[in-house]
Amino acid sequence: KNQVEQSPQSLIILEGKNCTLQCNYTVSPFSNLRWYKQDTGRGPVSLTIMTFSENTKSNGRYTATLDADTKQSSLHITASQLSDSASYICVVSLAAGGTSYGKLTFGQGTILTVHP
Amino acid sequence: DGGITQSPKYLFRKEGQNVTLSCEQNLNHDAMYWYRQDPGQGLRLIYYSQIVNDFQKGDIAEGYSVSREKKESFPLTVTSAQKNPTAFYLCASSPTTLRAFFGQGTRLTVV
Numbered sequence: 640k641n642q643v644e645q646s647p648q649s650l651i652i653l654e655g656k657n658c659t660l661q662c663n664y665t666v667s668p669f670s671n672l673r674w675y676k677q678d679t680g681r682g683p684v685s686l687t688i689m690t691f692s693e694n695t696k697s698n699g700r701y702t703a704t705l706d707a708d709t710k711q712s713s714l715h716i717t718a719s720q721l722s723d724s725a726s727y728i729c730v731v732s733l734a735a736g737g738t739s740y741g742k743l744t745f746g747q748g749t750i751l752t753v754h755p
Numbered sequence: 756d757g758g759i760t761q762s763p764k765y766l767f768r769k770e771g772q773n774v775t776l777s778c779e780q781n782l783n784h785d786a787m788y789w790y791r792q793d794p795g796q797g798l799r800l801i802y803y804s805q806i807v808n809d810f811q812k813g814d815i816a817e818g819y820s821v822s823r824e825k826k827e828s829f830p831l832t833v834t835s836a837q838k839n840p841t842a843f844y845l846c847a848s849s850p851t852t853l854r855a856f857f858g859q860g861t862r863l864t865v866v
Binding site: 643673675680681682683684685728730743745746747748 | 759761788790796797798799800843845847855856857858859860862
C-alpha cells in the first residue's frame, strides 16, 4: 500500500530557532515529492517540489531534501518566524500511467507552532 | 494558490439533505481533484477527473458524486448517503503530475 508518514506529529519551537520535519514514503512508482504549508482553514500552498533526480531544493528559509534510495525527505526551516506556525504536509505523486495518473498521496502533516 | 475558486467557504447542511460544493478553475488544467480533510488525518482523495466527461473514484468515494461537464468546473455533491459529512473539503487542479494548485477549501458542517 502506498503510504506517506510524517514526523513528528506536532512541534513547538521558539521564534528564531531552526527545525526539521521528516517524511518517509513507500509510494511506487515515484514521480515527485512536494512540501506544502497549510494555514488553518485554508488550502495548502506549495513550498517545494522535487523529482527523482533532485537531492535538495530551497525556497527562502525552507530547504527540502530528498533521498530517493531510502525514500526519505526532510523540510528544514531556518530562523523560524511566528508566521511559520502552520501544518506542513508532505505529498508524493505516483508516476504517470494507467489509472493512477497524477494520484497524490498525502502525509498526515506536522503541526508546527512557533512561540515568541 | 490562485486560479481555483471554491464556494462557499462555510456551508451548513441538515441531516438527510444533499449539498453541492463548487470548484472552478481558470488555469486550463485537465486534471481536477476533490479531497476531504479531517482533524489528525491526511488529505484523502474522494474523486478525480483527468479530462472532461471522465472521472474516477478515489479512496473514499462512497456517499459522494461528481460531474465534469466543463473543463473549468468539477462540482462535488455530498449526498445523504455520506454518514459523516462534516469535514473540510479541498479542491485541486493540475496540468501534470508535477504541480497541484489548491482552492481555499469549504468547511461543511451537518447540523
